[in-house]
Amino acid sequence: MTERRKNLSIDGDDEQKKRQYNNLDVVVRPLGGAEERFYIGDMAIEAGEDETVVGTEKADNPYIHIPLLAMLALHTPRREKEAHFSVVCGLPIKQFNETARAKMKDRLLSEFDVTFMDAQSQPGRKVRIIIDDVVVVPEGVPVIFNRMLNETADDIARPELRQGSWGVIDIGAFTTDCPVIVNGKPDSMASDGIDEGIATYIDRIASSLSNSTRATITRNQILHKILNNDLELVIRGKIYPLQKEIEDQLFSFARKIIDVIDRMWSKNYEIREFFVVGGGGKMLKPFLARIMADRDIALTFIEMKNSRDDQNDPQLQNAYGYWKMAKQRFGA
Numbered sequence: 617m618t619e620r621r622k623n624l625s626i627d628g629d630d631e632q633k634k635r636q637y638n639n640l641d642v643v644v645r646p647l648g649g650a651e652e653r654f655y656i657g658d659m660a661i662e663a664g665e666d667e668t669v670v671g672t673e674k675a676d677n678p679y680i681h682i683p684l685l686a687m688l689a690l691h692t693p694r695r696e697k698e699a700h701f702s703v704v705c706g707l708p709i710k711q712f713n714e715t716a717r718a719k720m721k722d723r724l725l726s727e728f729d730v731t732f733m734d735a736q737s738q739p740g741r742k743v744r745i746i747i748d749d750v751v752v753v754p755e756g757v758p759v760i761f762n763r764m765l766n767e768t769a770d771d772i773a774r775p776e777l778r779q780g781s782w783g784v785i786d787i788g789a790f791t792t793d794c795p796v797i798v799n800g801k802p803d804s805m806a807s808d809g810i811d812e813g814i815a816t817y818i819d820r821i822a823s824s825l826s827n828s829t830r831a832t833i834t835r836n837q838i839l840h841k842i843l844n845n846d847l848e849l850v851i852r853g854k855i856y857p858l859q860k861e862i863e864d865q866l867f868s869f870a871r872k873i874i875d876v877i878d879r880m881w882s883k884n885y886e887i888r889e890f891f892v893v894g895g896g897g898k899m900l901k902p903f904l905a906r907i908m909a910d911r912d913i914a915l916t917f918i919e920m921k922n923s924r925d926d927q928n929d930p931q932l933q934n935a936y937g938y939w940k941m942a943k944q945r946f947g948a
């Protein structure tokens with residue numbers, strides 16, 4: 617494992633650390649503002665605090681920076697009481713305008729006191745996070761940047777990505793963004809998207825089951841089943857097979873995405889390649905692959921070589937791109 621990966625991401629060996637990252641309870645106080653307490657990770661999911669109102673623009677989400685602040689505080693060496701940071705972050709291409717960028721910068725460019733709460737709800741360590749510089753870029757651009765540079769961001773891996781027209785299909789929780797990047801810059805006319813993501817479809821599976829069984833089945837319960845490839849659910853004493861409903865829903869989403877790409881490629885036939893990324897990209901891959909073959913469309917899936925190959929985790933492509941942009945811009 618490289619030094620950088622050790623610093624950046626969860627060390628697979630360290631189960632305790634992983635659990636810690638998944639069960640954070642923090643109090644955040646922005647400079648001159650009021651304290652607010654948040655769960656992060658599994659505890660937030662259990663408390664139902666992870667469910668954002670669908671349709672909220674990223675720049676309008678008042679909690680968008682909370683997990684970031686908690687991670688920065690957690691990674692501040694124990695001997696330090698405060699730490700300074702420069703940030704590169706992103707907004708979806710369709711929400712990337714001056715107002716949204718200013719809002720995002722405003723929210724982040726500040727000082728925050730982050731206090732970790734222990735299991736007994738007692739305040740523990742407090743760290744002051746000071747953000748001195750913020751660069752906001754359109755999502756998708758970092759994906760191309762990530763594929764262009766090597767793992768350590770000091771050499772070019774795919775020089776051809778610097779020029780010409782490239783596409784990204786970012787299948788998120790509630791939106792699917794298909795930005796087109798031309799000569800390293802976003803082309804908003806060529807870009808497209810769908811106001812639906814993988815969670816939209818998992819919600820449909822959950823609500824259709826809830827309706828037919830009169831039980832309350834949540835999105836996270838269904839997600840858990842799919843990720844564990846456990847395709848039966850016991851509800852009120854009866855066993856319900858989930859496979860058909862899951863396949864129908866995910867196929868229908870995959871078809872919708874292929875239709876959008878087909879349309880984009882008809883208008884902008886010079887797009888060289890589409891990279892499939894985002895958490896939804898992982899789940900939809902087999903469905904997209906089957907439809908692609910029938911429609912004579914080829915998409916590029918990013919493959920993890922093994923479970924530790926985070927660099928090639930589709931869900932982390934924008935994140936690694938931000939890191940490489942930050943490294944070039946601010947040095948690291």
Ligand SMILES: Nc1ncnc2c1ncn2[C@@H]1O[C@H](COP(=O)(O)OP(=O)(O)OP(=O)(O)O)[C@@H](O)[C@H]1O
Pocket residue numbers: 787788789790791792813814815818839843893894895896898899931
């Ligand atoms: N290991 C996995 N395999 C398949 N799907 C996953 C996996 N982990 C998460 N997901 C799905 O991916 C979704 C999150 O993906 P992602 O992180 O790309 O979304 P997001 O960027 O938070 O959302 P948006 O782009 O809409 O703001 C979750 O809703 C979940 O359903």
Ligand SMILES: [Mg+2]
Pocket residue numbers: 786787788789894
């Ligand atoms: Mg996303």
